[in-house]
Amino acid sequence: MRLLPLLSLACALPGLAQNPDFTVLDELAQRALRESGTPGAVITVIHHGQVVYEKAFGVTDVETQGRVTPETLFRIGSTTKMFTAAAVLTLVEEGRVDLDKRISTYVQSLPPKIGALTLRQLLSHTAGLGDRGSGHGRHDDSALGDAIRALPPEIVELDPGAVYSYSSLGYWIAGLVLESVTGQPFADAVAERVFRPLGMTRTTFRPLAAMTYPFAQQHEGSAKQAPRVIRPFADDSSTWPGGSLFSSAHELSRFVLAFLQKGKLDGKQALAAGVVSAMSQPHAAIPGSTDHYTYGLVASNDRGVFTLSHGGARVGFGSFIVMAPEQRSGIIVVTNRSGSTLAPVVQKAMELVLPLGPEESQPPAPTTIPEETLKSYTGTYAGGGWRITITRDAGRLVLIFQGKQYPAKPAPGGHFTTEGPLSDFVFVPAPDDSIRYLHVELRTLRKIE
Template sequence: MNSKYLSLLLLMLSPSVWATKTQEKAVDEIFSEWDKANMPGASLGVFQNGKIIYARGYGMANLEYDIPNDANSVFRIGSTSKQFTAACIVLLAEQGKLKLTDSLHSFFPAFPDYAKEITVRHLLNHTSGVRDYLTLSFLKGLTDEDYYEDKDVMQWLTNQTALNFAPGEEYIYSNSGYWLLGQIVKQVTQMDMAEFAAKELFEPLGMYHTHFHNNHKAIVKNRASGYAPKEAGGYQISMTTLNMIGDGGIFTTISDIKKWDDAFYNSEVLSKKFWQAMITQGKLNNGKQIEYASGLIIEPYKGLNAISHGGAFVGFRAELLRFPDQKFTVAVFANRSDANPTSMAFKVAEVFLEEEFKTAAQVKDSSESNADIAGNDEAATQLAAVPLEQLTGEYQLNPGIQLTVSIQSGTLHGYQIWNQKEYDFEPIENAVNTFKIVGDDTFSFEFDDFENNQAQVINLSRNGSMSAWNRVDIVDTSGVELSGFVGDYYSKELDVVYQVTFKDDALFIQVDNNAPEALAVLAIDQLSYDGIVLDFVRQEGVITGFIMSAGRVKNLVFGKQ
């Protein structure tokens, strides 16, 4: 029998090679909710020291034909694909066919002059300022069901008269940057990046079941279907007809991704210089180092160095998490849109690296002196649990992304203004002024920086990543004349008209034939919906337009017609 097929057969038949029974049980418990024959799920791979120590599937790859997930199911992995786009660029740089200092304008002169200041490195590190094309498509009124092509995306981007920020000034994730990198590969090599990657990466590495999926009509053997849960129960197919690659588009398997992981440590195909370029983190103009490298996030977790990237598109979710010093990697590929593979991957890592995490924590504890806290009454007061009333108020990550914390029936309660989601909090044991959402261990909310008996910040933690939500003053908007905002507003950059209407004492906004969205009043001339903020502009007291900011797209100008 061919050795390649024998190894694949052994992988499918023997899910556990090196993991202990206790570890297997603990890992299976993480995925137990999906380990059923009537729902989609995921495939898992755990690699260490070049070996597959655990690999198996949970749930179904295809609900119509009752095909289960396994290590050879082919998944779309969303933005986890970005490292392969980056790899193509780094290879071309090694081959002397481009420089990371080359400007975007040198490849695509149709862009406005700002592209002269954007380099390939900026695109790799998400520091270019180029607006995110997926967000632009949403703001144009398009949905996941709509079809558009590369030429449309290029037109949208070249139509943007401004950037989110000057190149190198900030770090904001942008799918446009990686889509453009794919177009640069095509421009330089005169072949589609799917073809270049196959020739230069996948075939040399023996990744025969991996490709950039640039043709939605192509037949893919062992493909897992993507699904989304229905409100009434059950699942529906969630796939796409879009052919864009670069920001996503990789189809791969657990078996193949293990070969990619092996190449990180030892490869005749990819040099040490190549990998050093891949993991070199970006820097802003002020010298600050950011977490993003080339399609990879470099961020320690519980004292251990970690390299990772997640992915999410239509009915697929993915995470590839590597602890390089331990030569340990977890890959989770899911075919359900409600999955959180990042959280699951970290939980799997906890099972196998428990002792390493403990050791790292002990080293950290021993290096930190408690002397400055023991004799400091103010610090001692800060660490003491406070009444819930001192935690209530409005906290904001960005304008429009605002959390209201209140007390309901004696319980701390959260309300997300941008999507109207609400939930109760419960304290986390052995932690001071720190809470989690009831029934959800994904996030922790630490209330901190107390002034005048009020917390000034929430440190929100998710799998080791931290974001600070600052207290904001509650603005009295009771006197705002809502009817004054009514009208049609046009954006030349999007080429769309937004309608603001007033009905039943409330404002609504609508684009094209999409359903109207209720607008919330954040300030005197600031409205928001679904995390999108509209800052209205007046001339001599009369509204003449607004500036729209929507996460990965900022400062879009709309004029009132």
């Protein structure tokens, strides 16, 4: 799901009002900010290739009370991945890299198991990598290469190419390929290949550059806890390619506008059409879902409308971008509270500008599951530093995580739910139909016993 805001555009499409009333977004946004403990946000809506709503809410900093504007810079978390993917794909367009060659072709001194991976695997989250996160670390350009070359071989947890498992680490490695091939620091290479052609003059990975413009401070908060500034400011340059871009809703709209027009912006080809096409094609099925990962985006069928989207959640910030290419429409939201994306506003904005069909009714959850099937699910699954054991008890599954047991209930679509921290999971079969994986919280764990 996604987000919107500015003027109103008359449109006569099935299921849409001729003159959408965007003032309803104002009210929803204000309520969502209060209920989520989010100090500030910007919402932008694009329809038929034009910005039809762009509005800022709240404050950049609860201490100074500076007002948010559409030009305020926010850190956008994993929404960054679409920009890293776009930059890497410009090299493909130029014939300087091959998506299916080992990346050791382009980057020297990599651990052998890392060097054997391909860009196609890295950009589609099928490299089999575990995930790592670090809010704080070094700030120099050499940190990226140093971190990747120091990775242990066991970080490749699954057979490359076998199954989707979300990993920001894969984007860090793809960023190093970009750096090595261009001979530029990662941040400079993306700026030259993506930001400057699109006129995104303030968008940057560099905190010392971002803070020379009006920017939002990072906050944590909730409905029950007043938002507060998080100190110190989180940064680790080795993770920039996966989730650390600073941008504004206003400048992000330039990327969305270009993407919706096959790379054209202001009458010029700002982004190669081949890059847009590659980012629009499904490349990896996401387990337990009809969605697919492309390169840097998630391809979905949202009530009959094809959409491409990505969200971002990092220390102190949240973001979401969704695009509907056929309708040349998009919604952008940026916020300054950890993980906040103002989902109700996104949903309403989509209803205002997209010809969404009726909500699909979910099939009922199975009341019973054959004992033989339950038996095939049992075992221990590991990956990403997690170890999960699935057992049976009186005809039902029990998930054991961090020493605690959580009874699991069958849910539609082959899913199971629990009341614990891992509230939803699904089993993933191998090509021979044996159960080999457990998919939970975007990541896929291998069955080890």
